[in-house]
Amino acid sequence: MLPIVVIAGRPNVGKSTLFNRLAGRRAALVADTPGVTRDRKEAEATLRGRRVRLVDTAGLEESAPETLYGRMRASSATAVSGADLVLFVVDARAGITPPDAHFADWLRRQGRPVLLVVNKAEGRAGANAALEAYALGLGDPVAVSAEHGEGLADLMREIADRLPAEDAAEGDADRPLKLAIVGRPNAGKSTLLNQLVGEERMITGPEPGLTRDAVAVLITDEQGQVVEVVDTAGLRRRARIEQALEKMSVSAAIEALKMAEVVVLAVDGTEGLHEQDLQIARLIEREGRACVLVLNKWDVVPDRAAARKAVADRLETSLAQLKGLPVVTMSALTGHGVDKLLPAVRQAHAVWNMRVATGALNRWFEAALERHQPPLVDGRRLKLRYITQAKARPPTFVVFGTRAEQTPDAYQRYLVNGLRESFELPGTPIRLQFRGTQ
Ligand code: GDP
Numbered sequence: 001m002l003p004i005v006v007i008a009g010r011p012n013v014g015k016s017t018l019f020n021r022l023a024g025r026r027a028a029l030v031a032d033t034p035g036v037t038r039d040r041k042e043a044e045a046t047l048r049g050r051r052v053r054l055v056d057t058a059g060l061e062e063s064a065p066e067t068l069y070g071r072m073r074a075s076s077a078t079a080v081s082g083a084d085l086v087l088f089v090v091d092a093r094a095g096i097t098p099p100d101a102h103f104a105d106w107l108r109r110q111g112r113p114v115l116l117v118v119n120k121a122e123g124r125a126g127a128n129a130a131l132e133a134y135a136l137g138l139g140d141p142v143a144v145s146a147e148h149g150e151g152l153a154d155l156m157r158e159i160a161d162r163l164p165a166e167d168a169a170e171g172d173a174d175r176p177l178k179l180a181i182v183g184r185p186n187a188g189k190s191t192l193l194n195q196l197v198g199e200e201r202m203i204t205g206p207e208p209g210l211t212r213d214a215v216a217v218l219i220t221d222e223q224g225q226v227v228e229v230v231d232t233a234g235l236r237r238r239a240r241i242e243q244a245l246e247k248m249s250v251s252a253a254i255e256a257l258k259m260a261e262v263v264v265l266a267v268d269g270t271e272g273l274h275e276q277d278l279q280i281a282r283l284i285e286r287e288g289r290a291c292v293l294v295l296n297k298w299d300v301v302p303d304r305a306a307a308r309k310a311v312a313d314r315l316e317t318s319l320a321q322l323k324g325l326p327v328v329t330m331s332a333l334t335g336h337g338v339d340k341l342l343p344a345v346r347q348a349h350a351v352w353n354m355r356v357a358t359g360a361l362n363r364w365f366e367a368a369l370e371r372h373q374p375p376l377v378d379g380r381r382l383k384l385r386y387i388t389q390a391k392a393r394p395p396t397f398v399v400f401g402t403r404a405e406q407t408p409d410a411y412q413r414y415l416v417n418g419l420r421e422s423f424e425l426p427g428t429p430i431r432l433q434f435r436g437t438q
């Protein structure tokens with residue numbers, strides 16, 4: 001996983017412009033009007049030789065009908081919780097505004113490294129603002145002009161200096177597993193998280209307060225292993241943004257799952273799978289994350305066998321790409337069955353990390369080709385020669401052969417299903433690529 005650099009700040013300070021500069025292409029739309037709807041943008045970028053994943057939080061503000069500061073915070077919280085470094089951008093021309101100061105206060109309490117960036121500092125405009133910005137207590141500001149391309153080399157060096165050491169970023173075994181809990185409103189996500197944490201200390205209190213803004217929660221499972229829950233957005237946002245809830249729950253899910261390794265998709269078991277649940281599941285698959293499906297509120301499901309069957313049928317017809325998806329039934333309210341969740345999460349994580357030995361892989365491949373010959377394409381038979389696993393997280397395989405890239409979908413599916421069954425890769429996204437050789 002690449003280190004994650006999140007760009008946060010007030011609307012219109014130039015986050016998207018900076019993002020484009022750092023990403024090296026015009027990846028995000030830039031708009032003059034504050035709060036114009038934009039999708040959050042992500043890109044991989046190389047900053048002084050380090051690969052990073054850049055995240056632009058611009059355009060998330062408008063969903064939440066609240067104060068500017070509240071909106072900034074709500075929209076950035078999830079992204080910030082998963083960040084290895086936060087670039088907090090302020091506007092030199094506007095100076096440091098009260099929302100900037102509030103946001104800085106909040107940011108300081110998030111425990112993530114922050115680099116203060118004073119944008120629109122072309123010419124001499126930045127000097128005053130940079131002085132003001134010291135007062136935010138976030139260390140030395142870096143003055144740039146994203147639009148005019150000034151100060152960017154310095155900025156990149158400052159970013160690179162603050163990234164975690166290279167080997168720590170790459171699959172450190174001691175790193176806590178990163179988990180997100182997503183799902184539609186009322187599925188029971190906050191109740192479940194409270195059960196996992198074992199006390200009600202954070203989120204569900206009635207009055208708005210600091211504690212409900214916890215954005216990353218560490219929990220320890222029976223084996224003493226630590227799991228980091230990267231999203232509490234559904235919980236945080238709930239009390240504040242009732243109207244926008246339906247919309248937010250999906251966009252929050254999208255953000256959260258990008259930061260996670262394993263995603264728990266919580267569903268209200270009394271309602272079964274809705275189309276929106278399937279959409280989130282497909283998104284998890286597309287992002288290549290491991291997934292565990294939770295059927296919650298099992299205590300009040302009248303006919304459990306029927307409910308289970310309905311879900312299984314729906315998964316089979318509508319979610320074939322995650323065949324074998326682990327399903328855990330529970331009552332987050334009573335706690336019954338909650339203990340099954342973390343073992344299932346660990347198992348899903350292990351499958352997602354699986355590496356198959358090349359020898360075994362090619363023995364399977366030969367047998368698979370024998371059982372069903374590759375089809376004719378334009379009257380000529382495809383010659384598929386061998387297969388390797390290019391990477392894990394999720395398992396990714398490459399098939400080489402003459403005109404391999406022309407392999408029809410149906411045959412691709414046949415191979416993916418074979419891989420899934422033969423190497424026990426249930427419920428995890430499987431990537432299969434084809435490369436032509438001479
Ligand atoms: P965002 O809302 O924070 O993502 O801000 P944008 O990137 O959309 O930029 C808002 C406005 O500020 C746009 O009109 C940009 O052209 C302008 N802008 C961005 N960077 C600079 C800069 O370095 N100097 C000046 N003068 N304007 C800038």
Ligand code: GDP
Binds near residue numbers: 190238296297331334
């Ligand atoms: P969220 O919006 O996904 O965070 O859902 P909440 O955790 O706030 O739960 C929504 C409602 O469902 C609350 O009234 C919970 O008490 C209730 N709830 C959550 N889990 C269960 C459960 O397992 N059984 C029952 N009967 N109710 C539950």
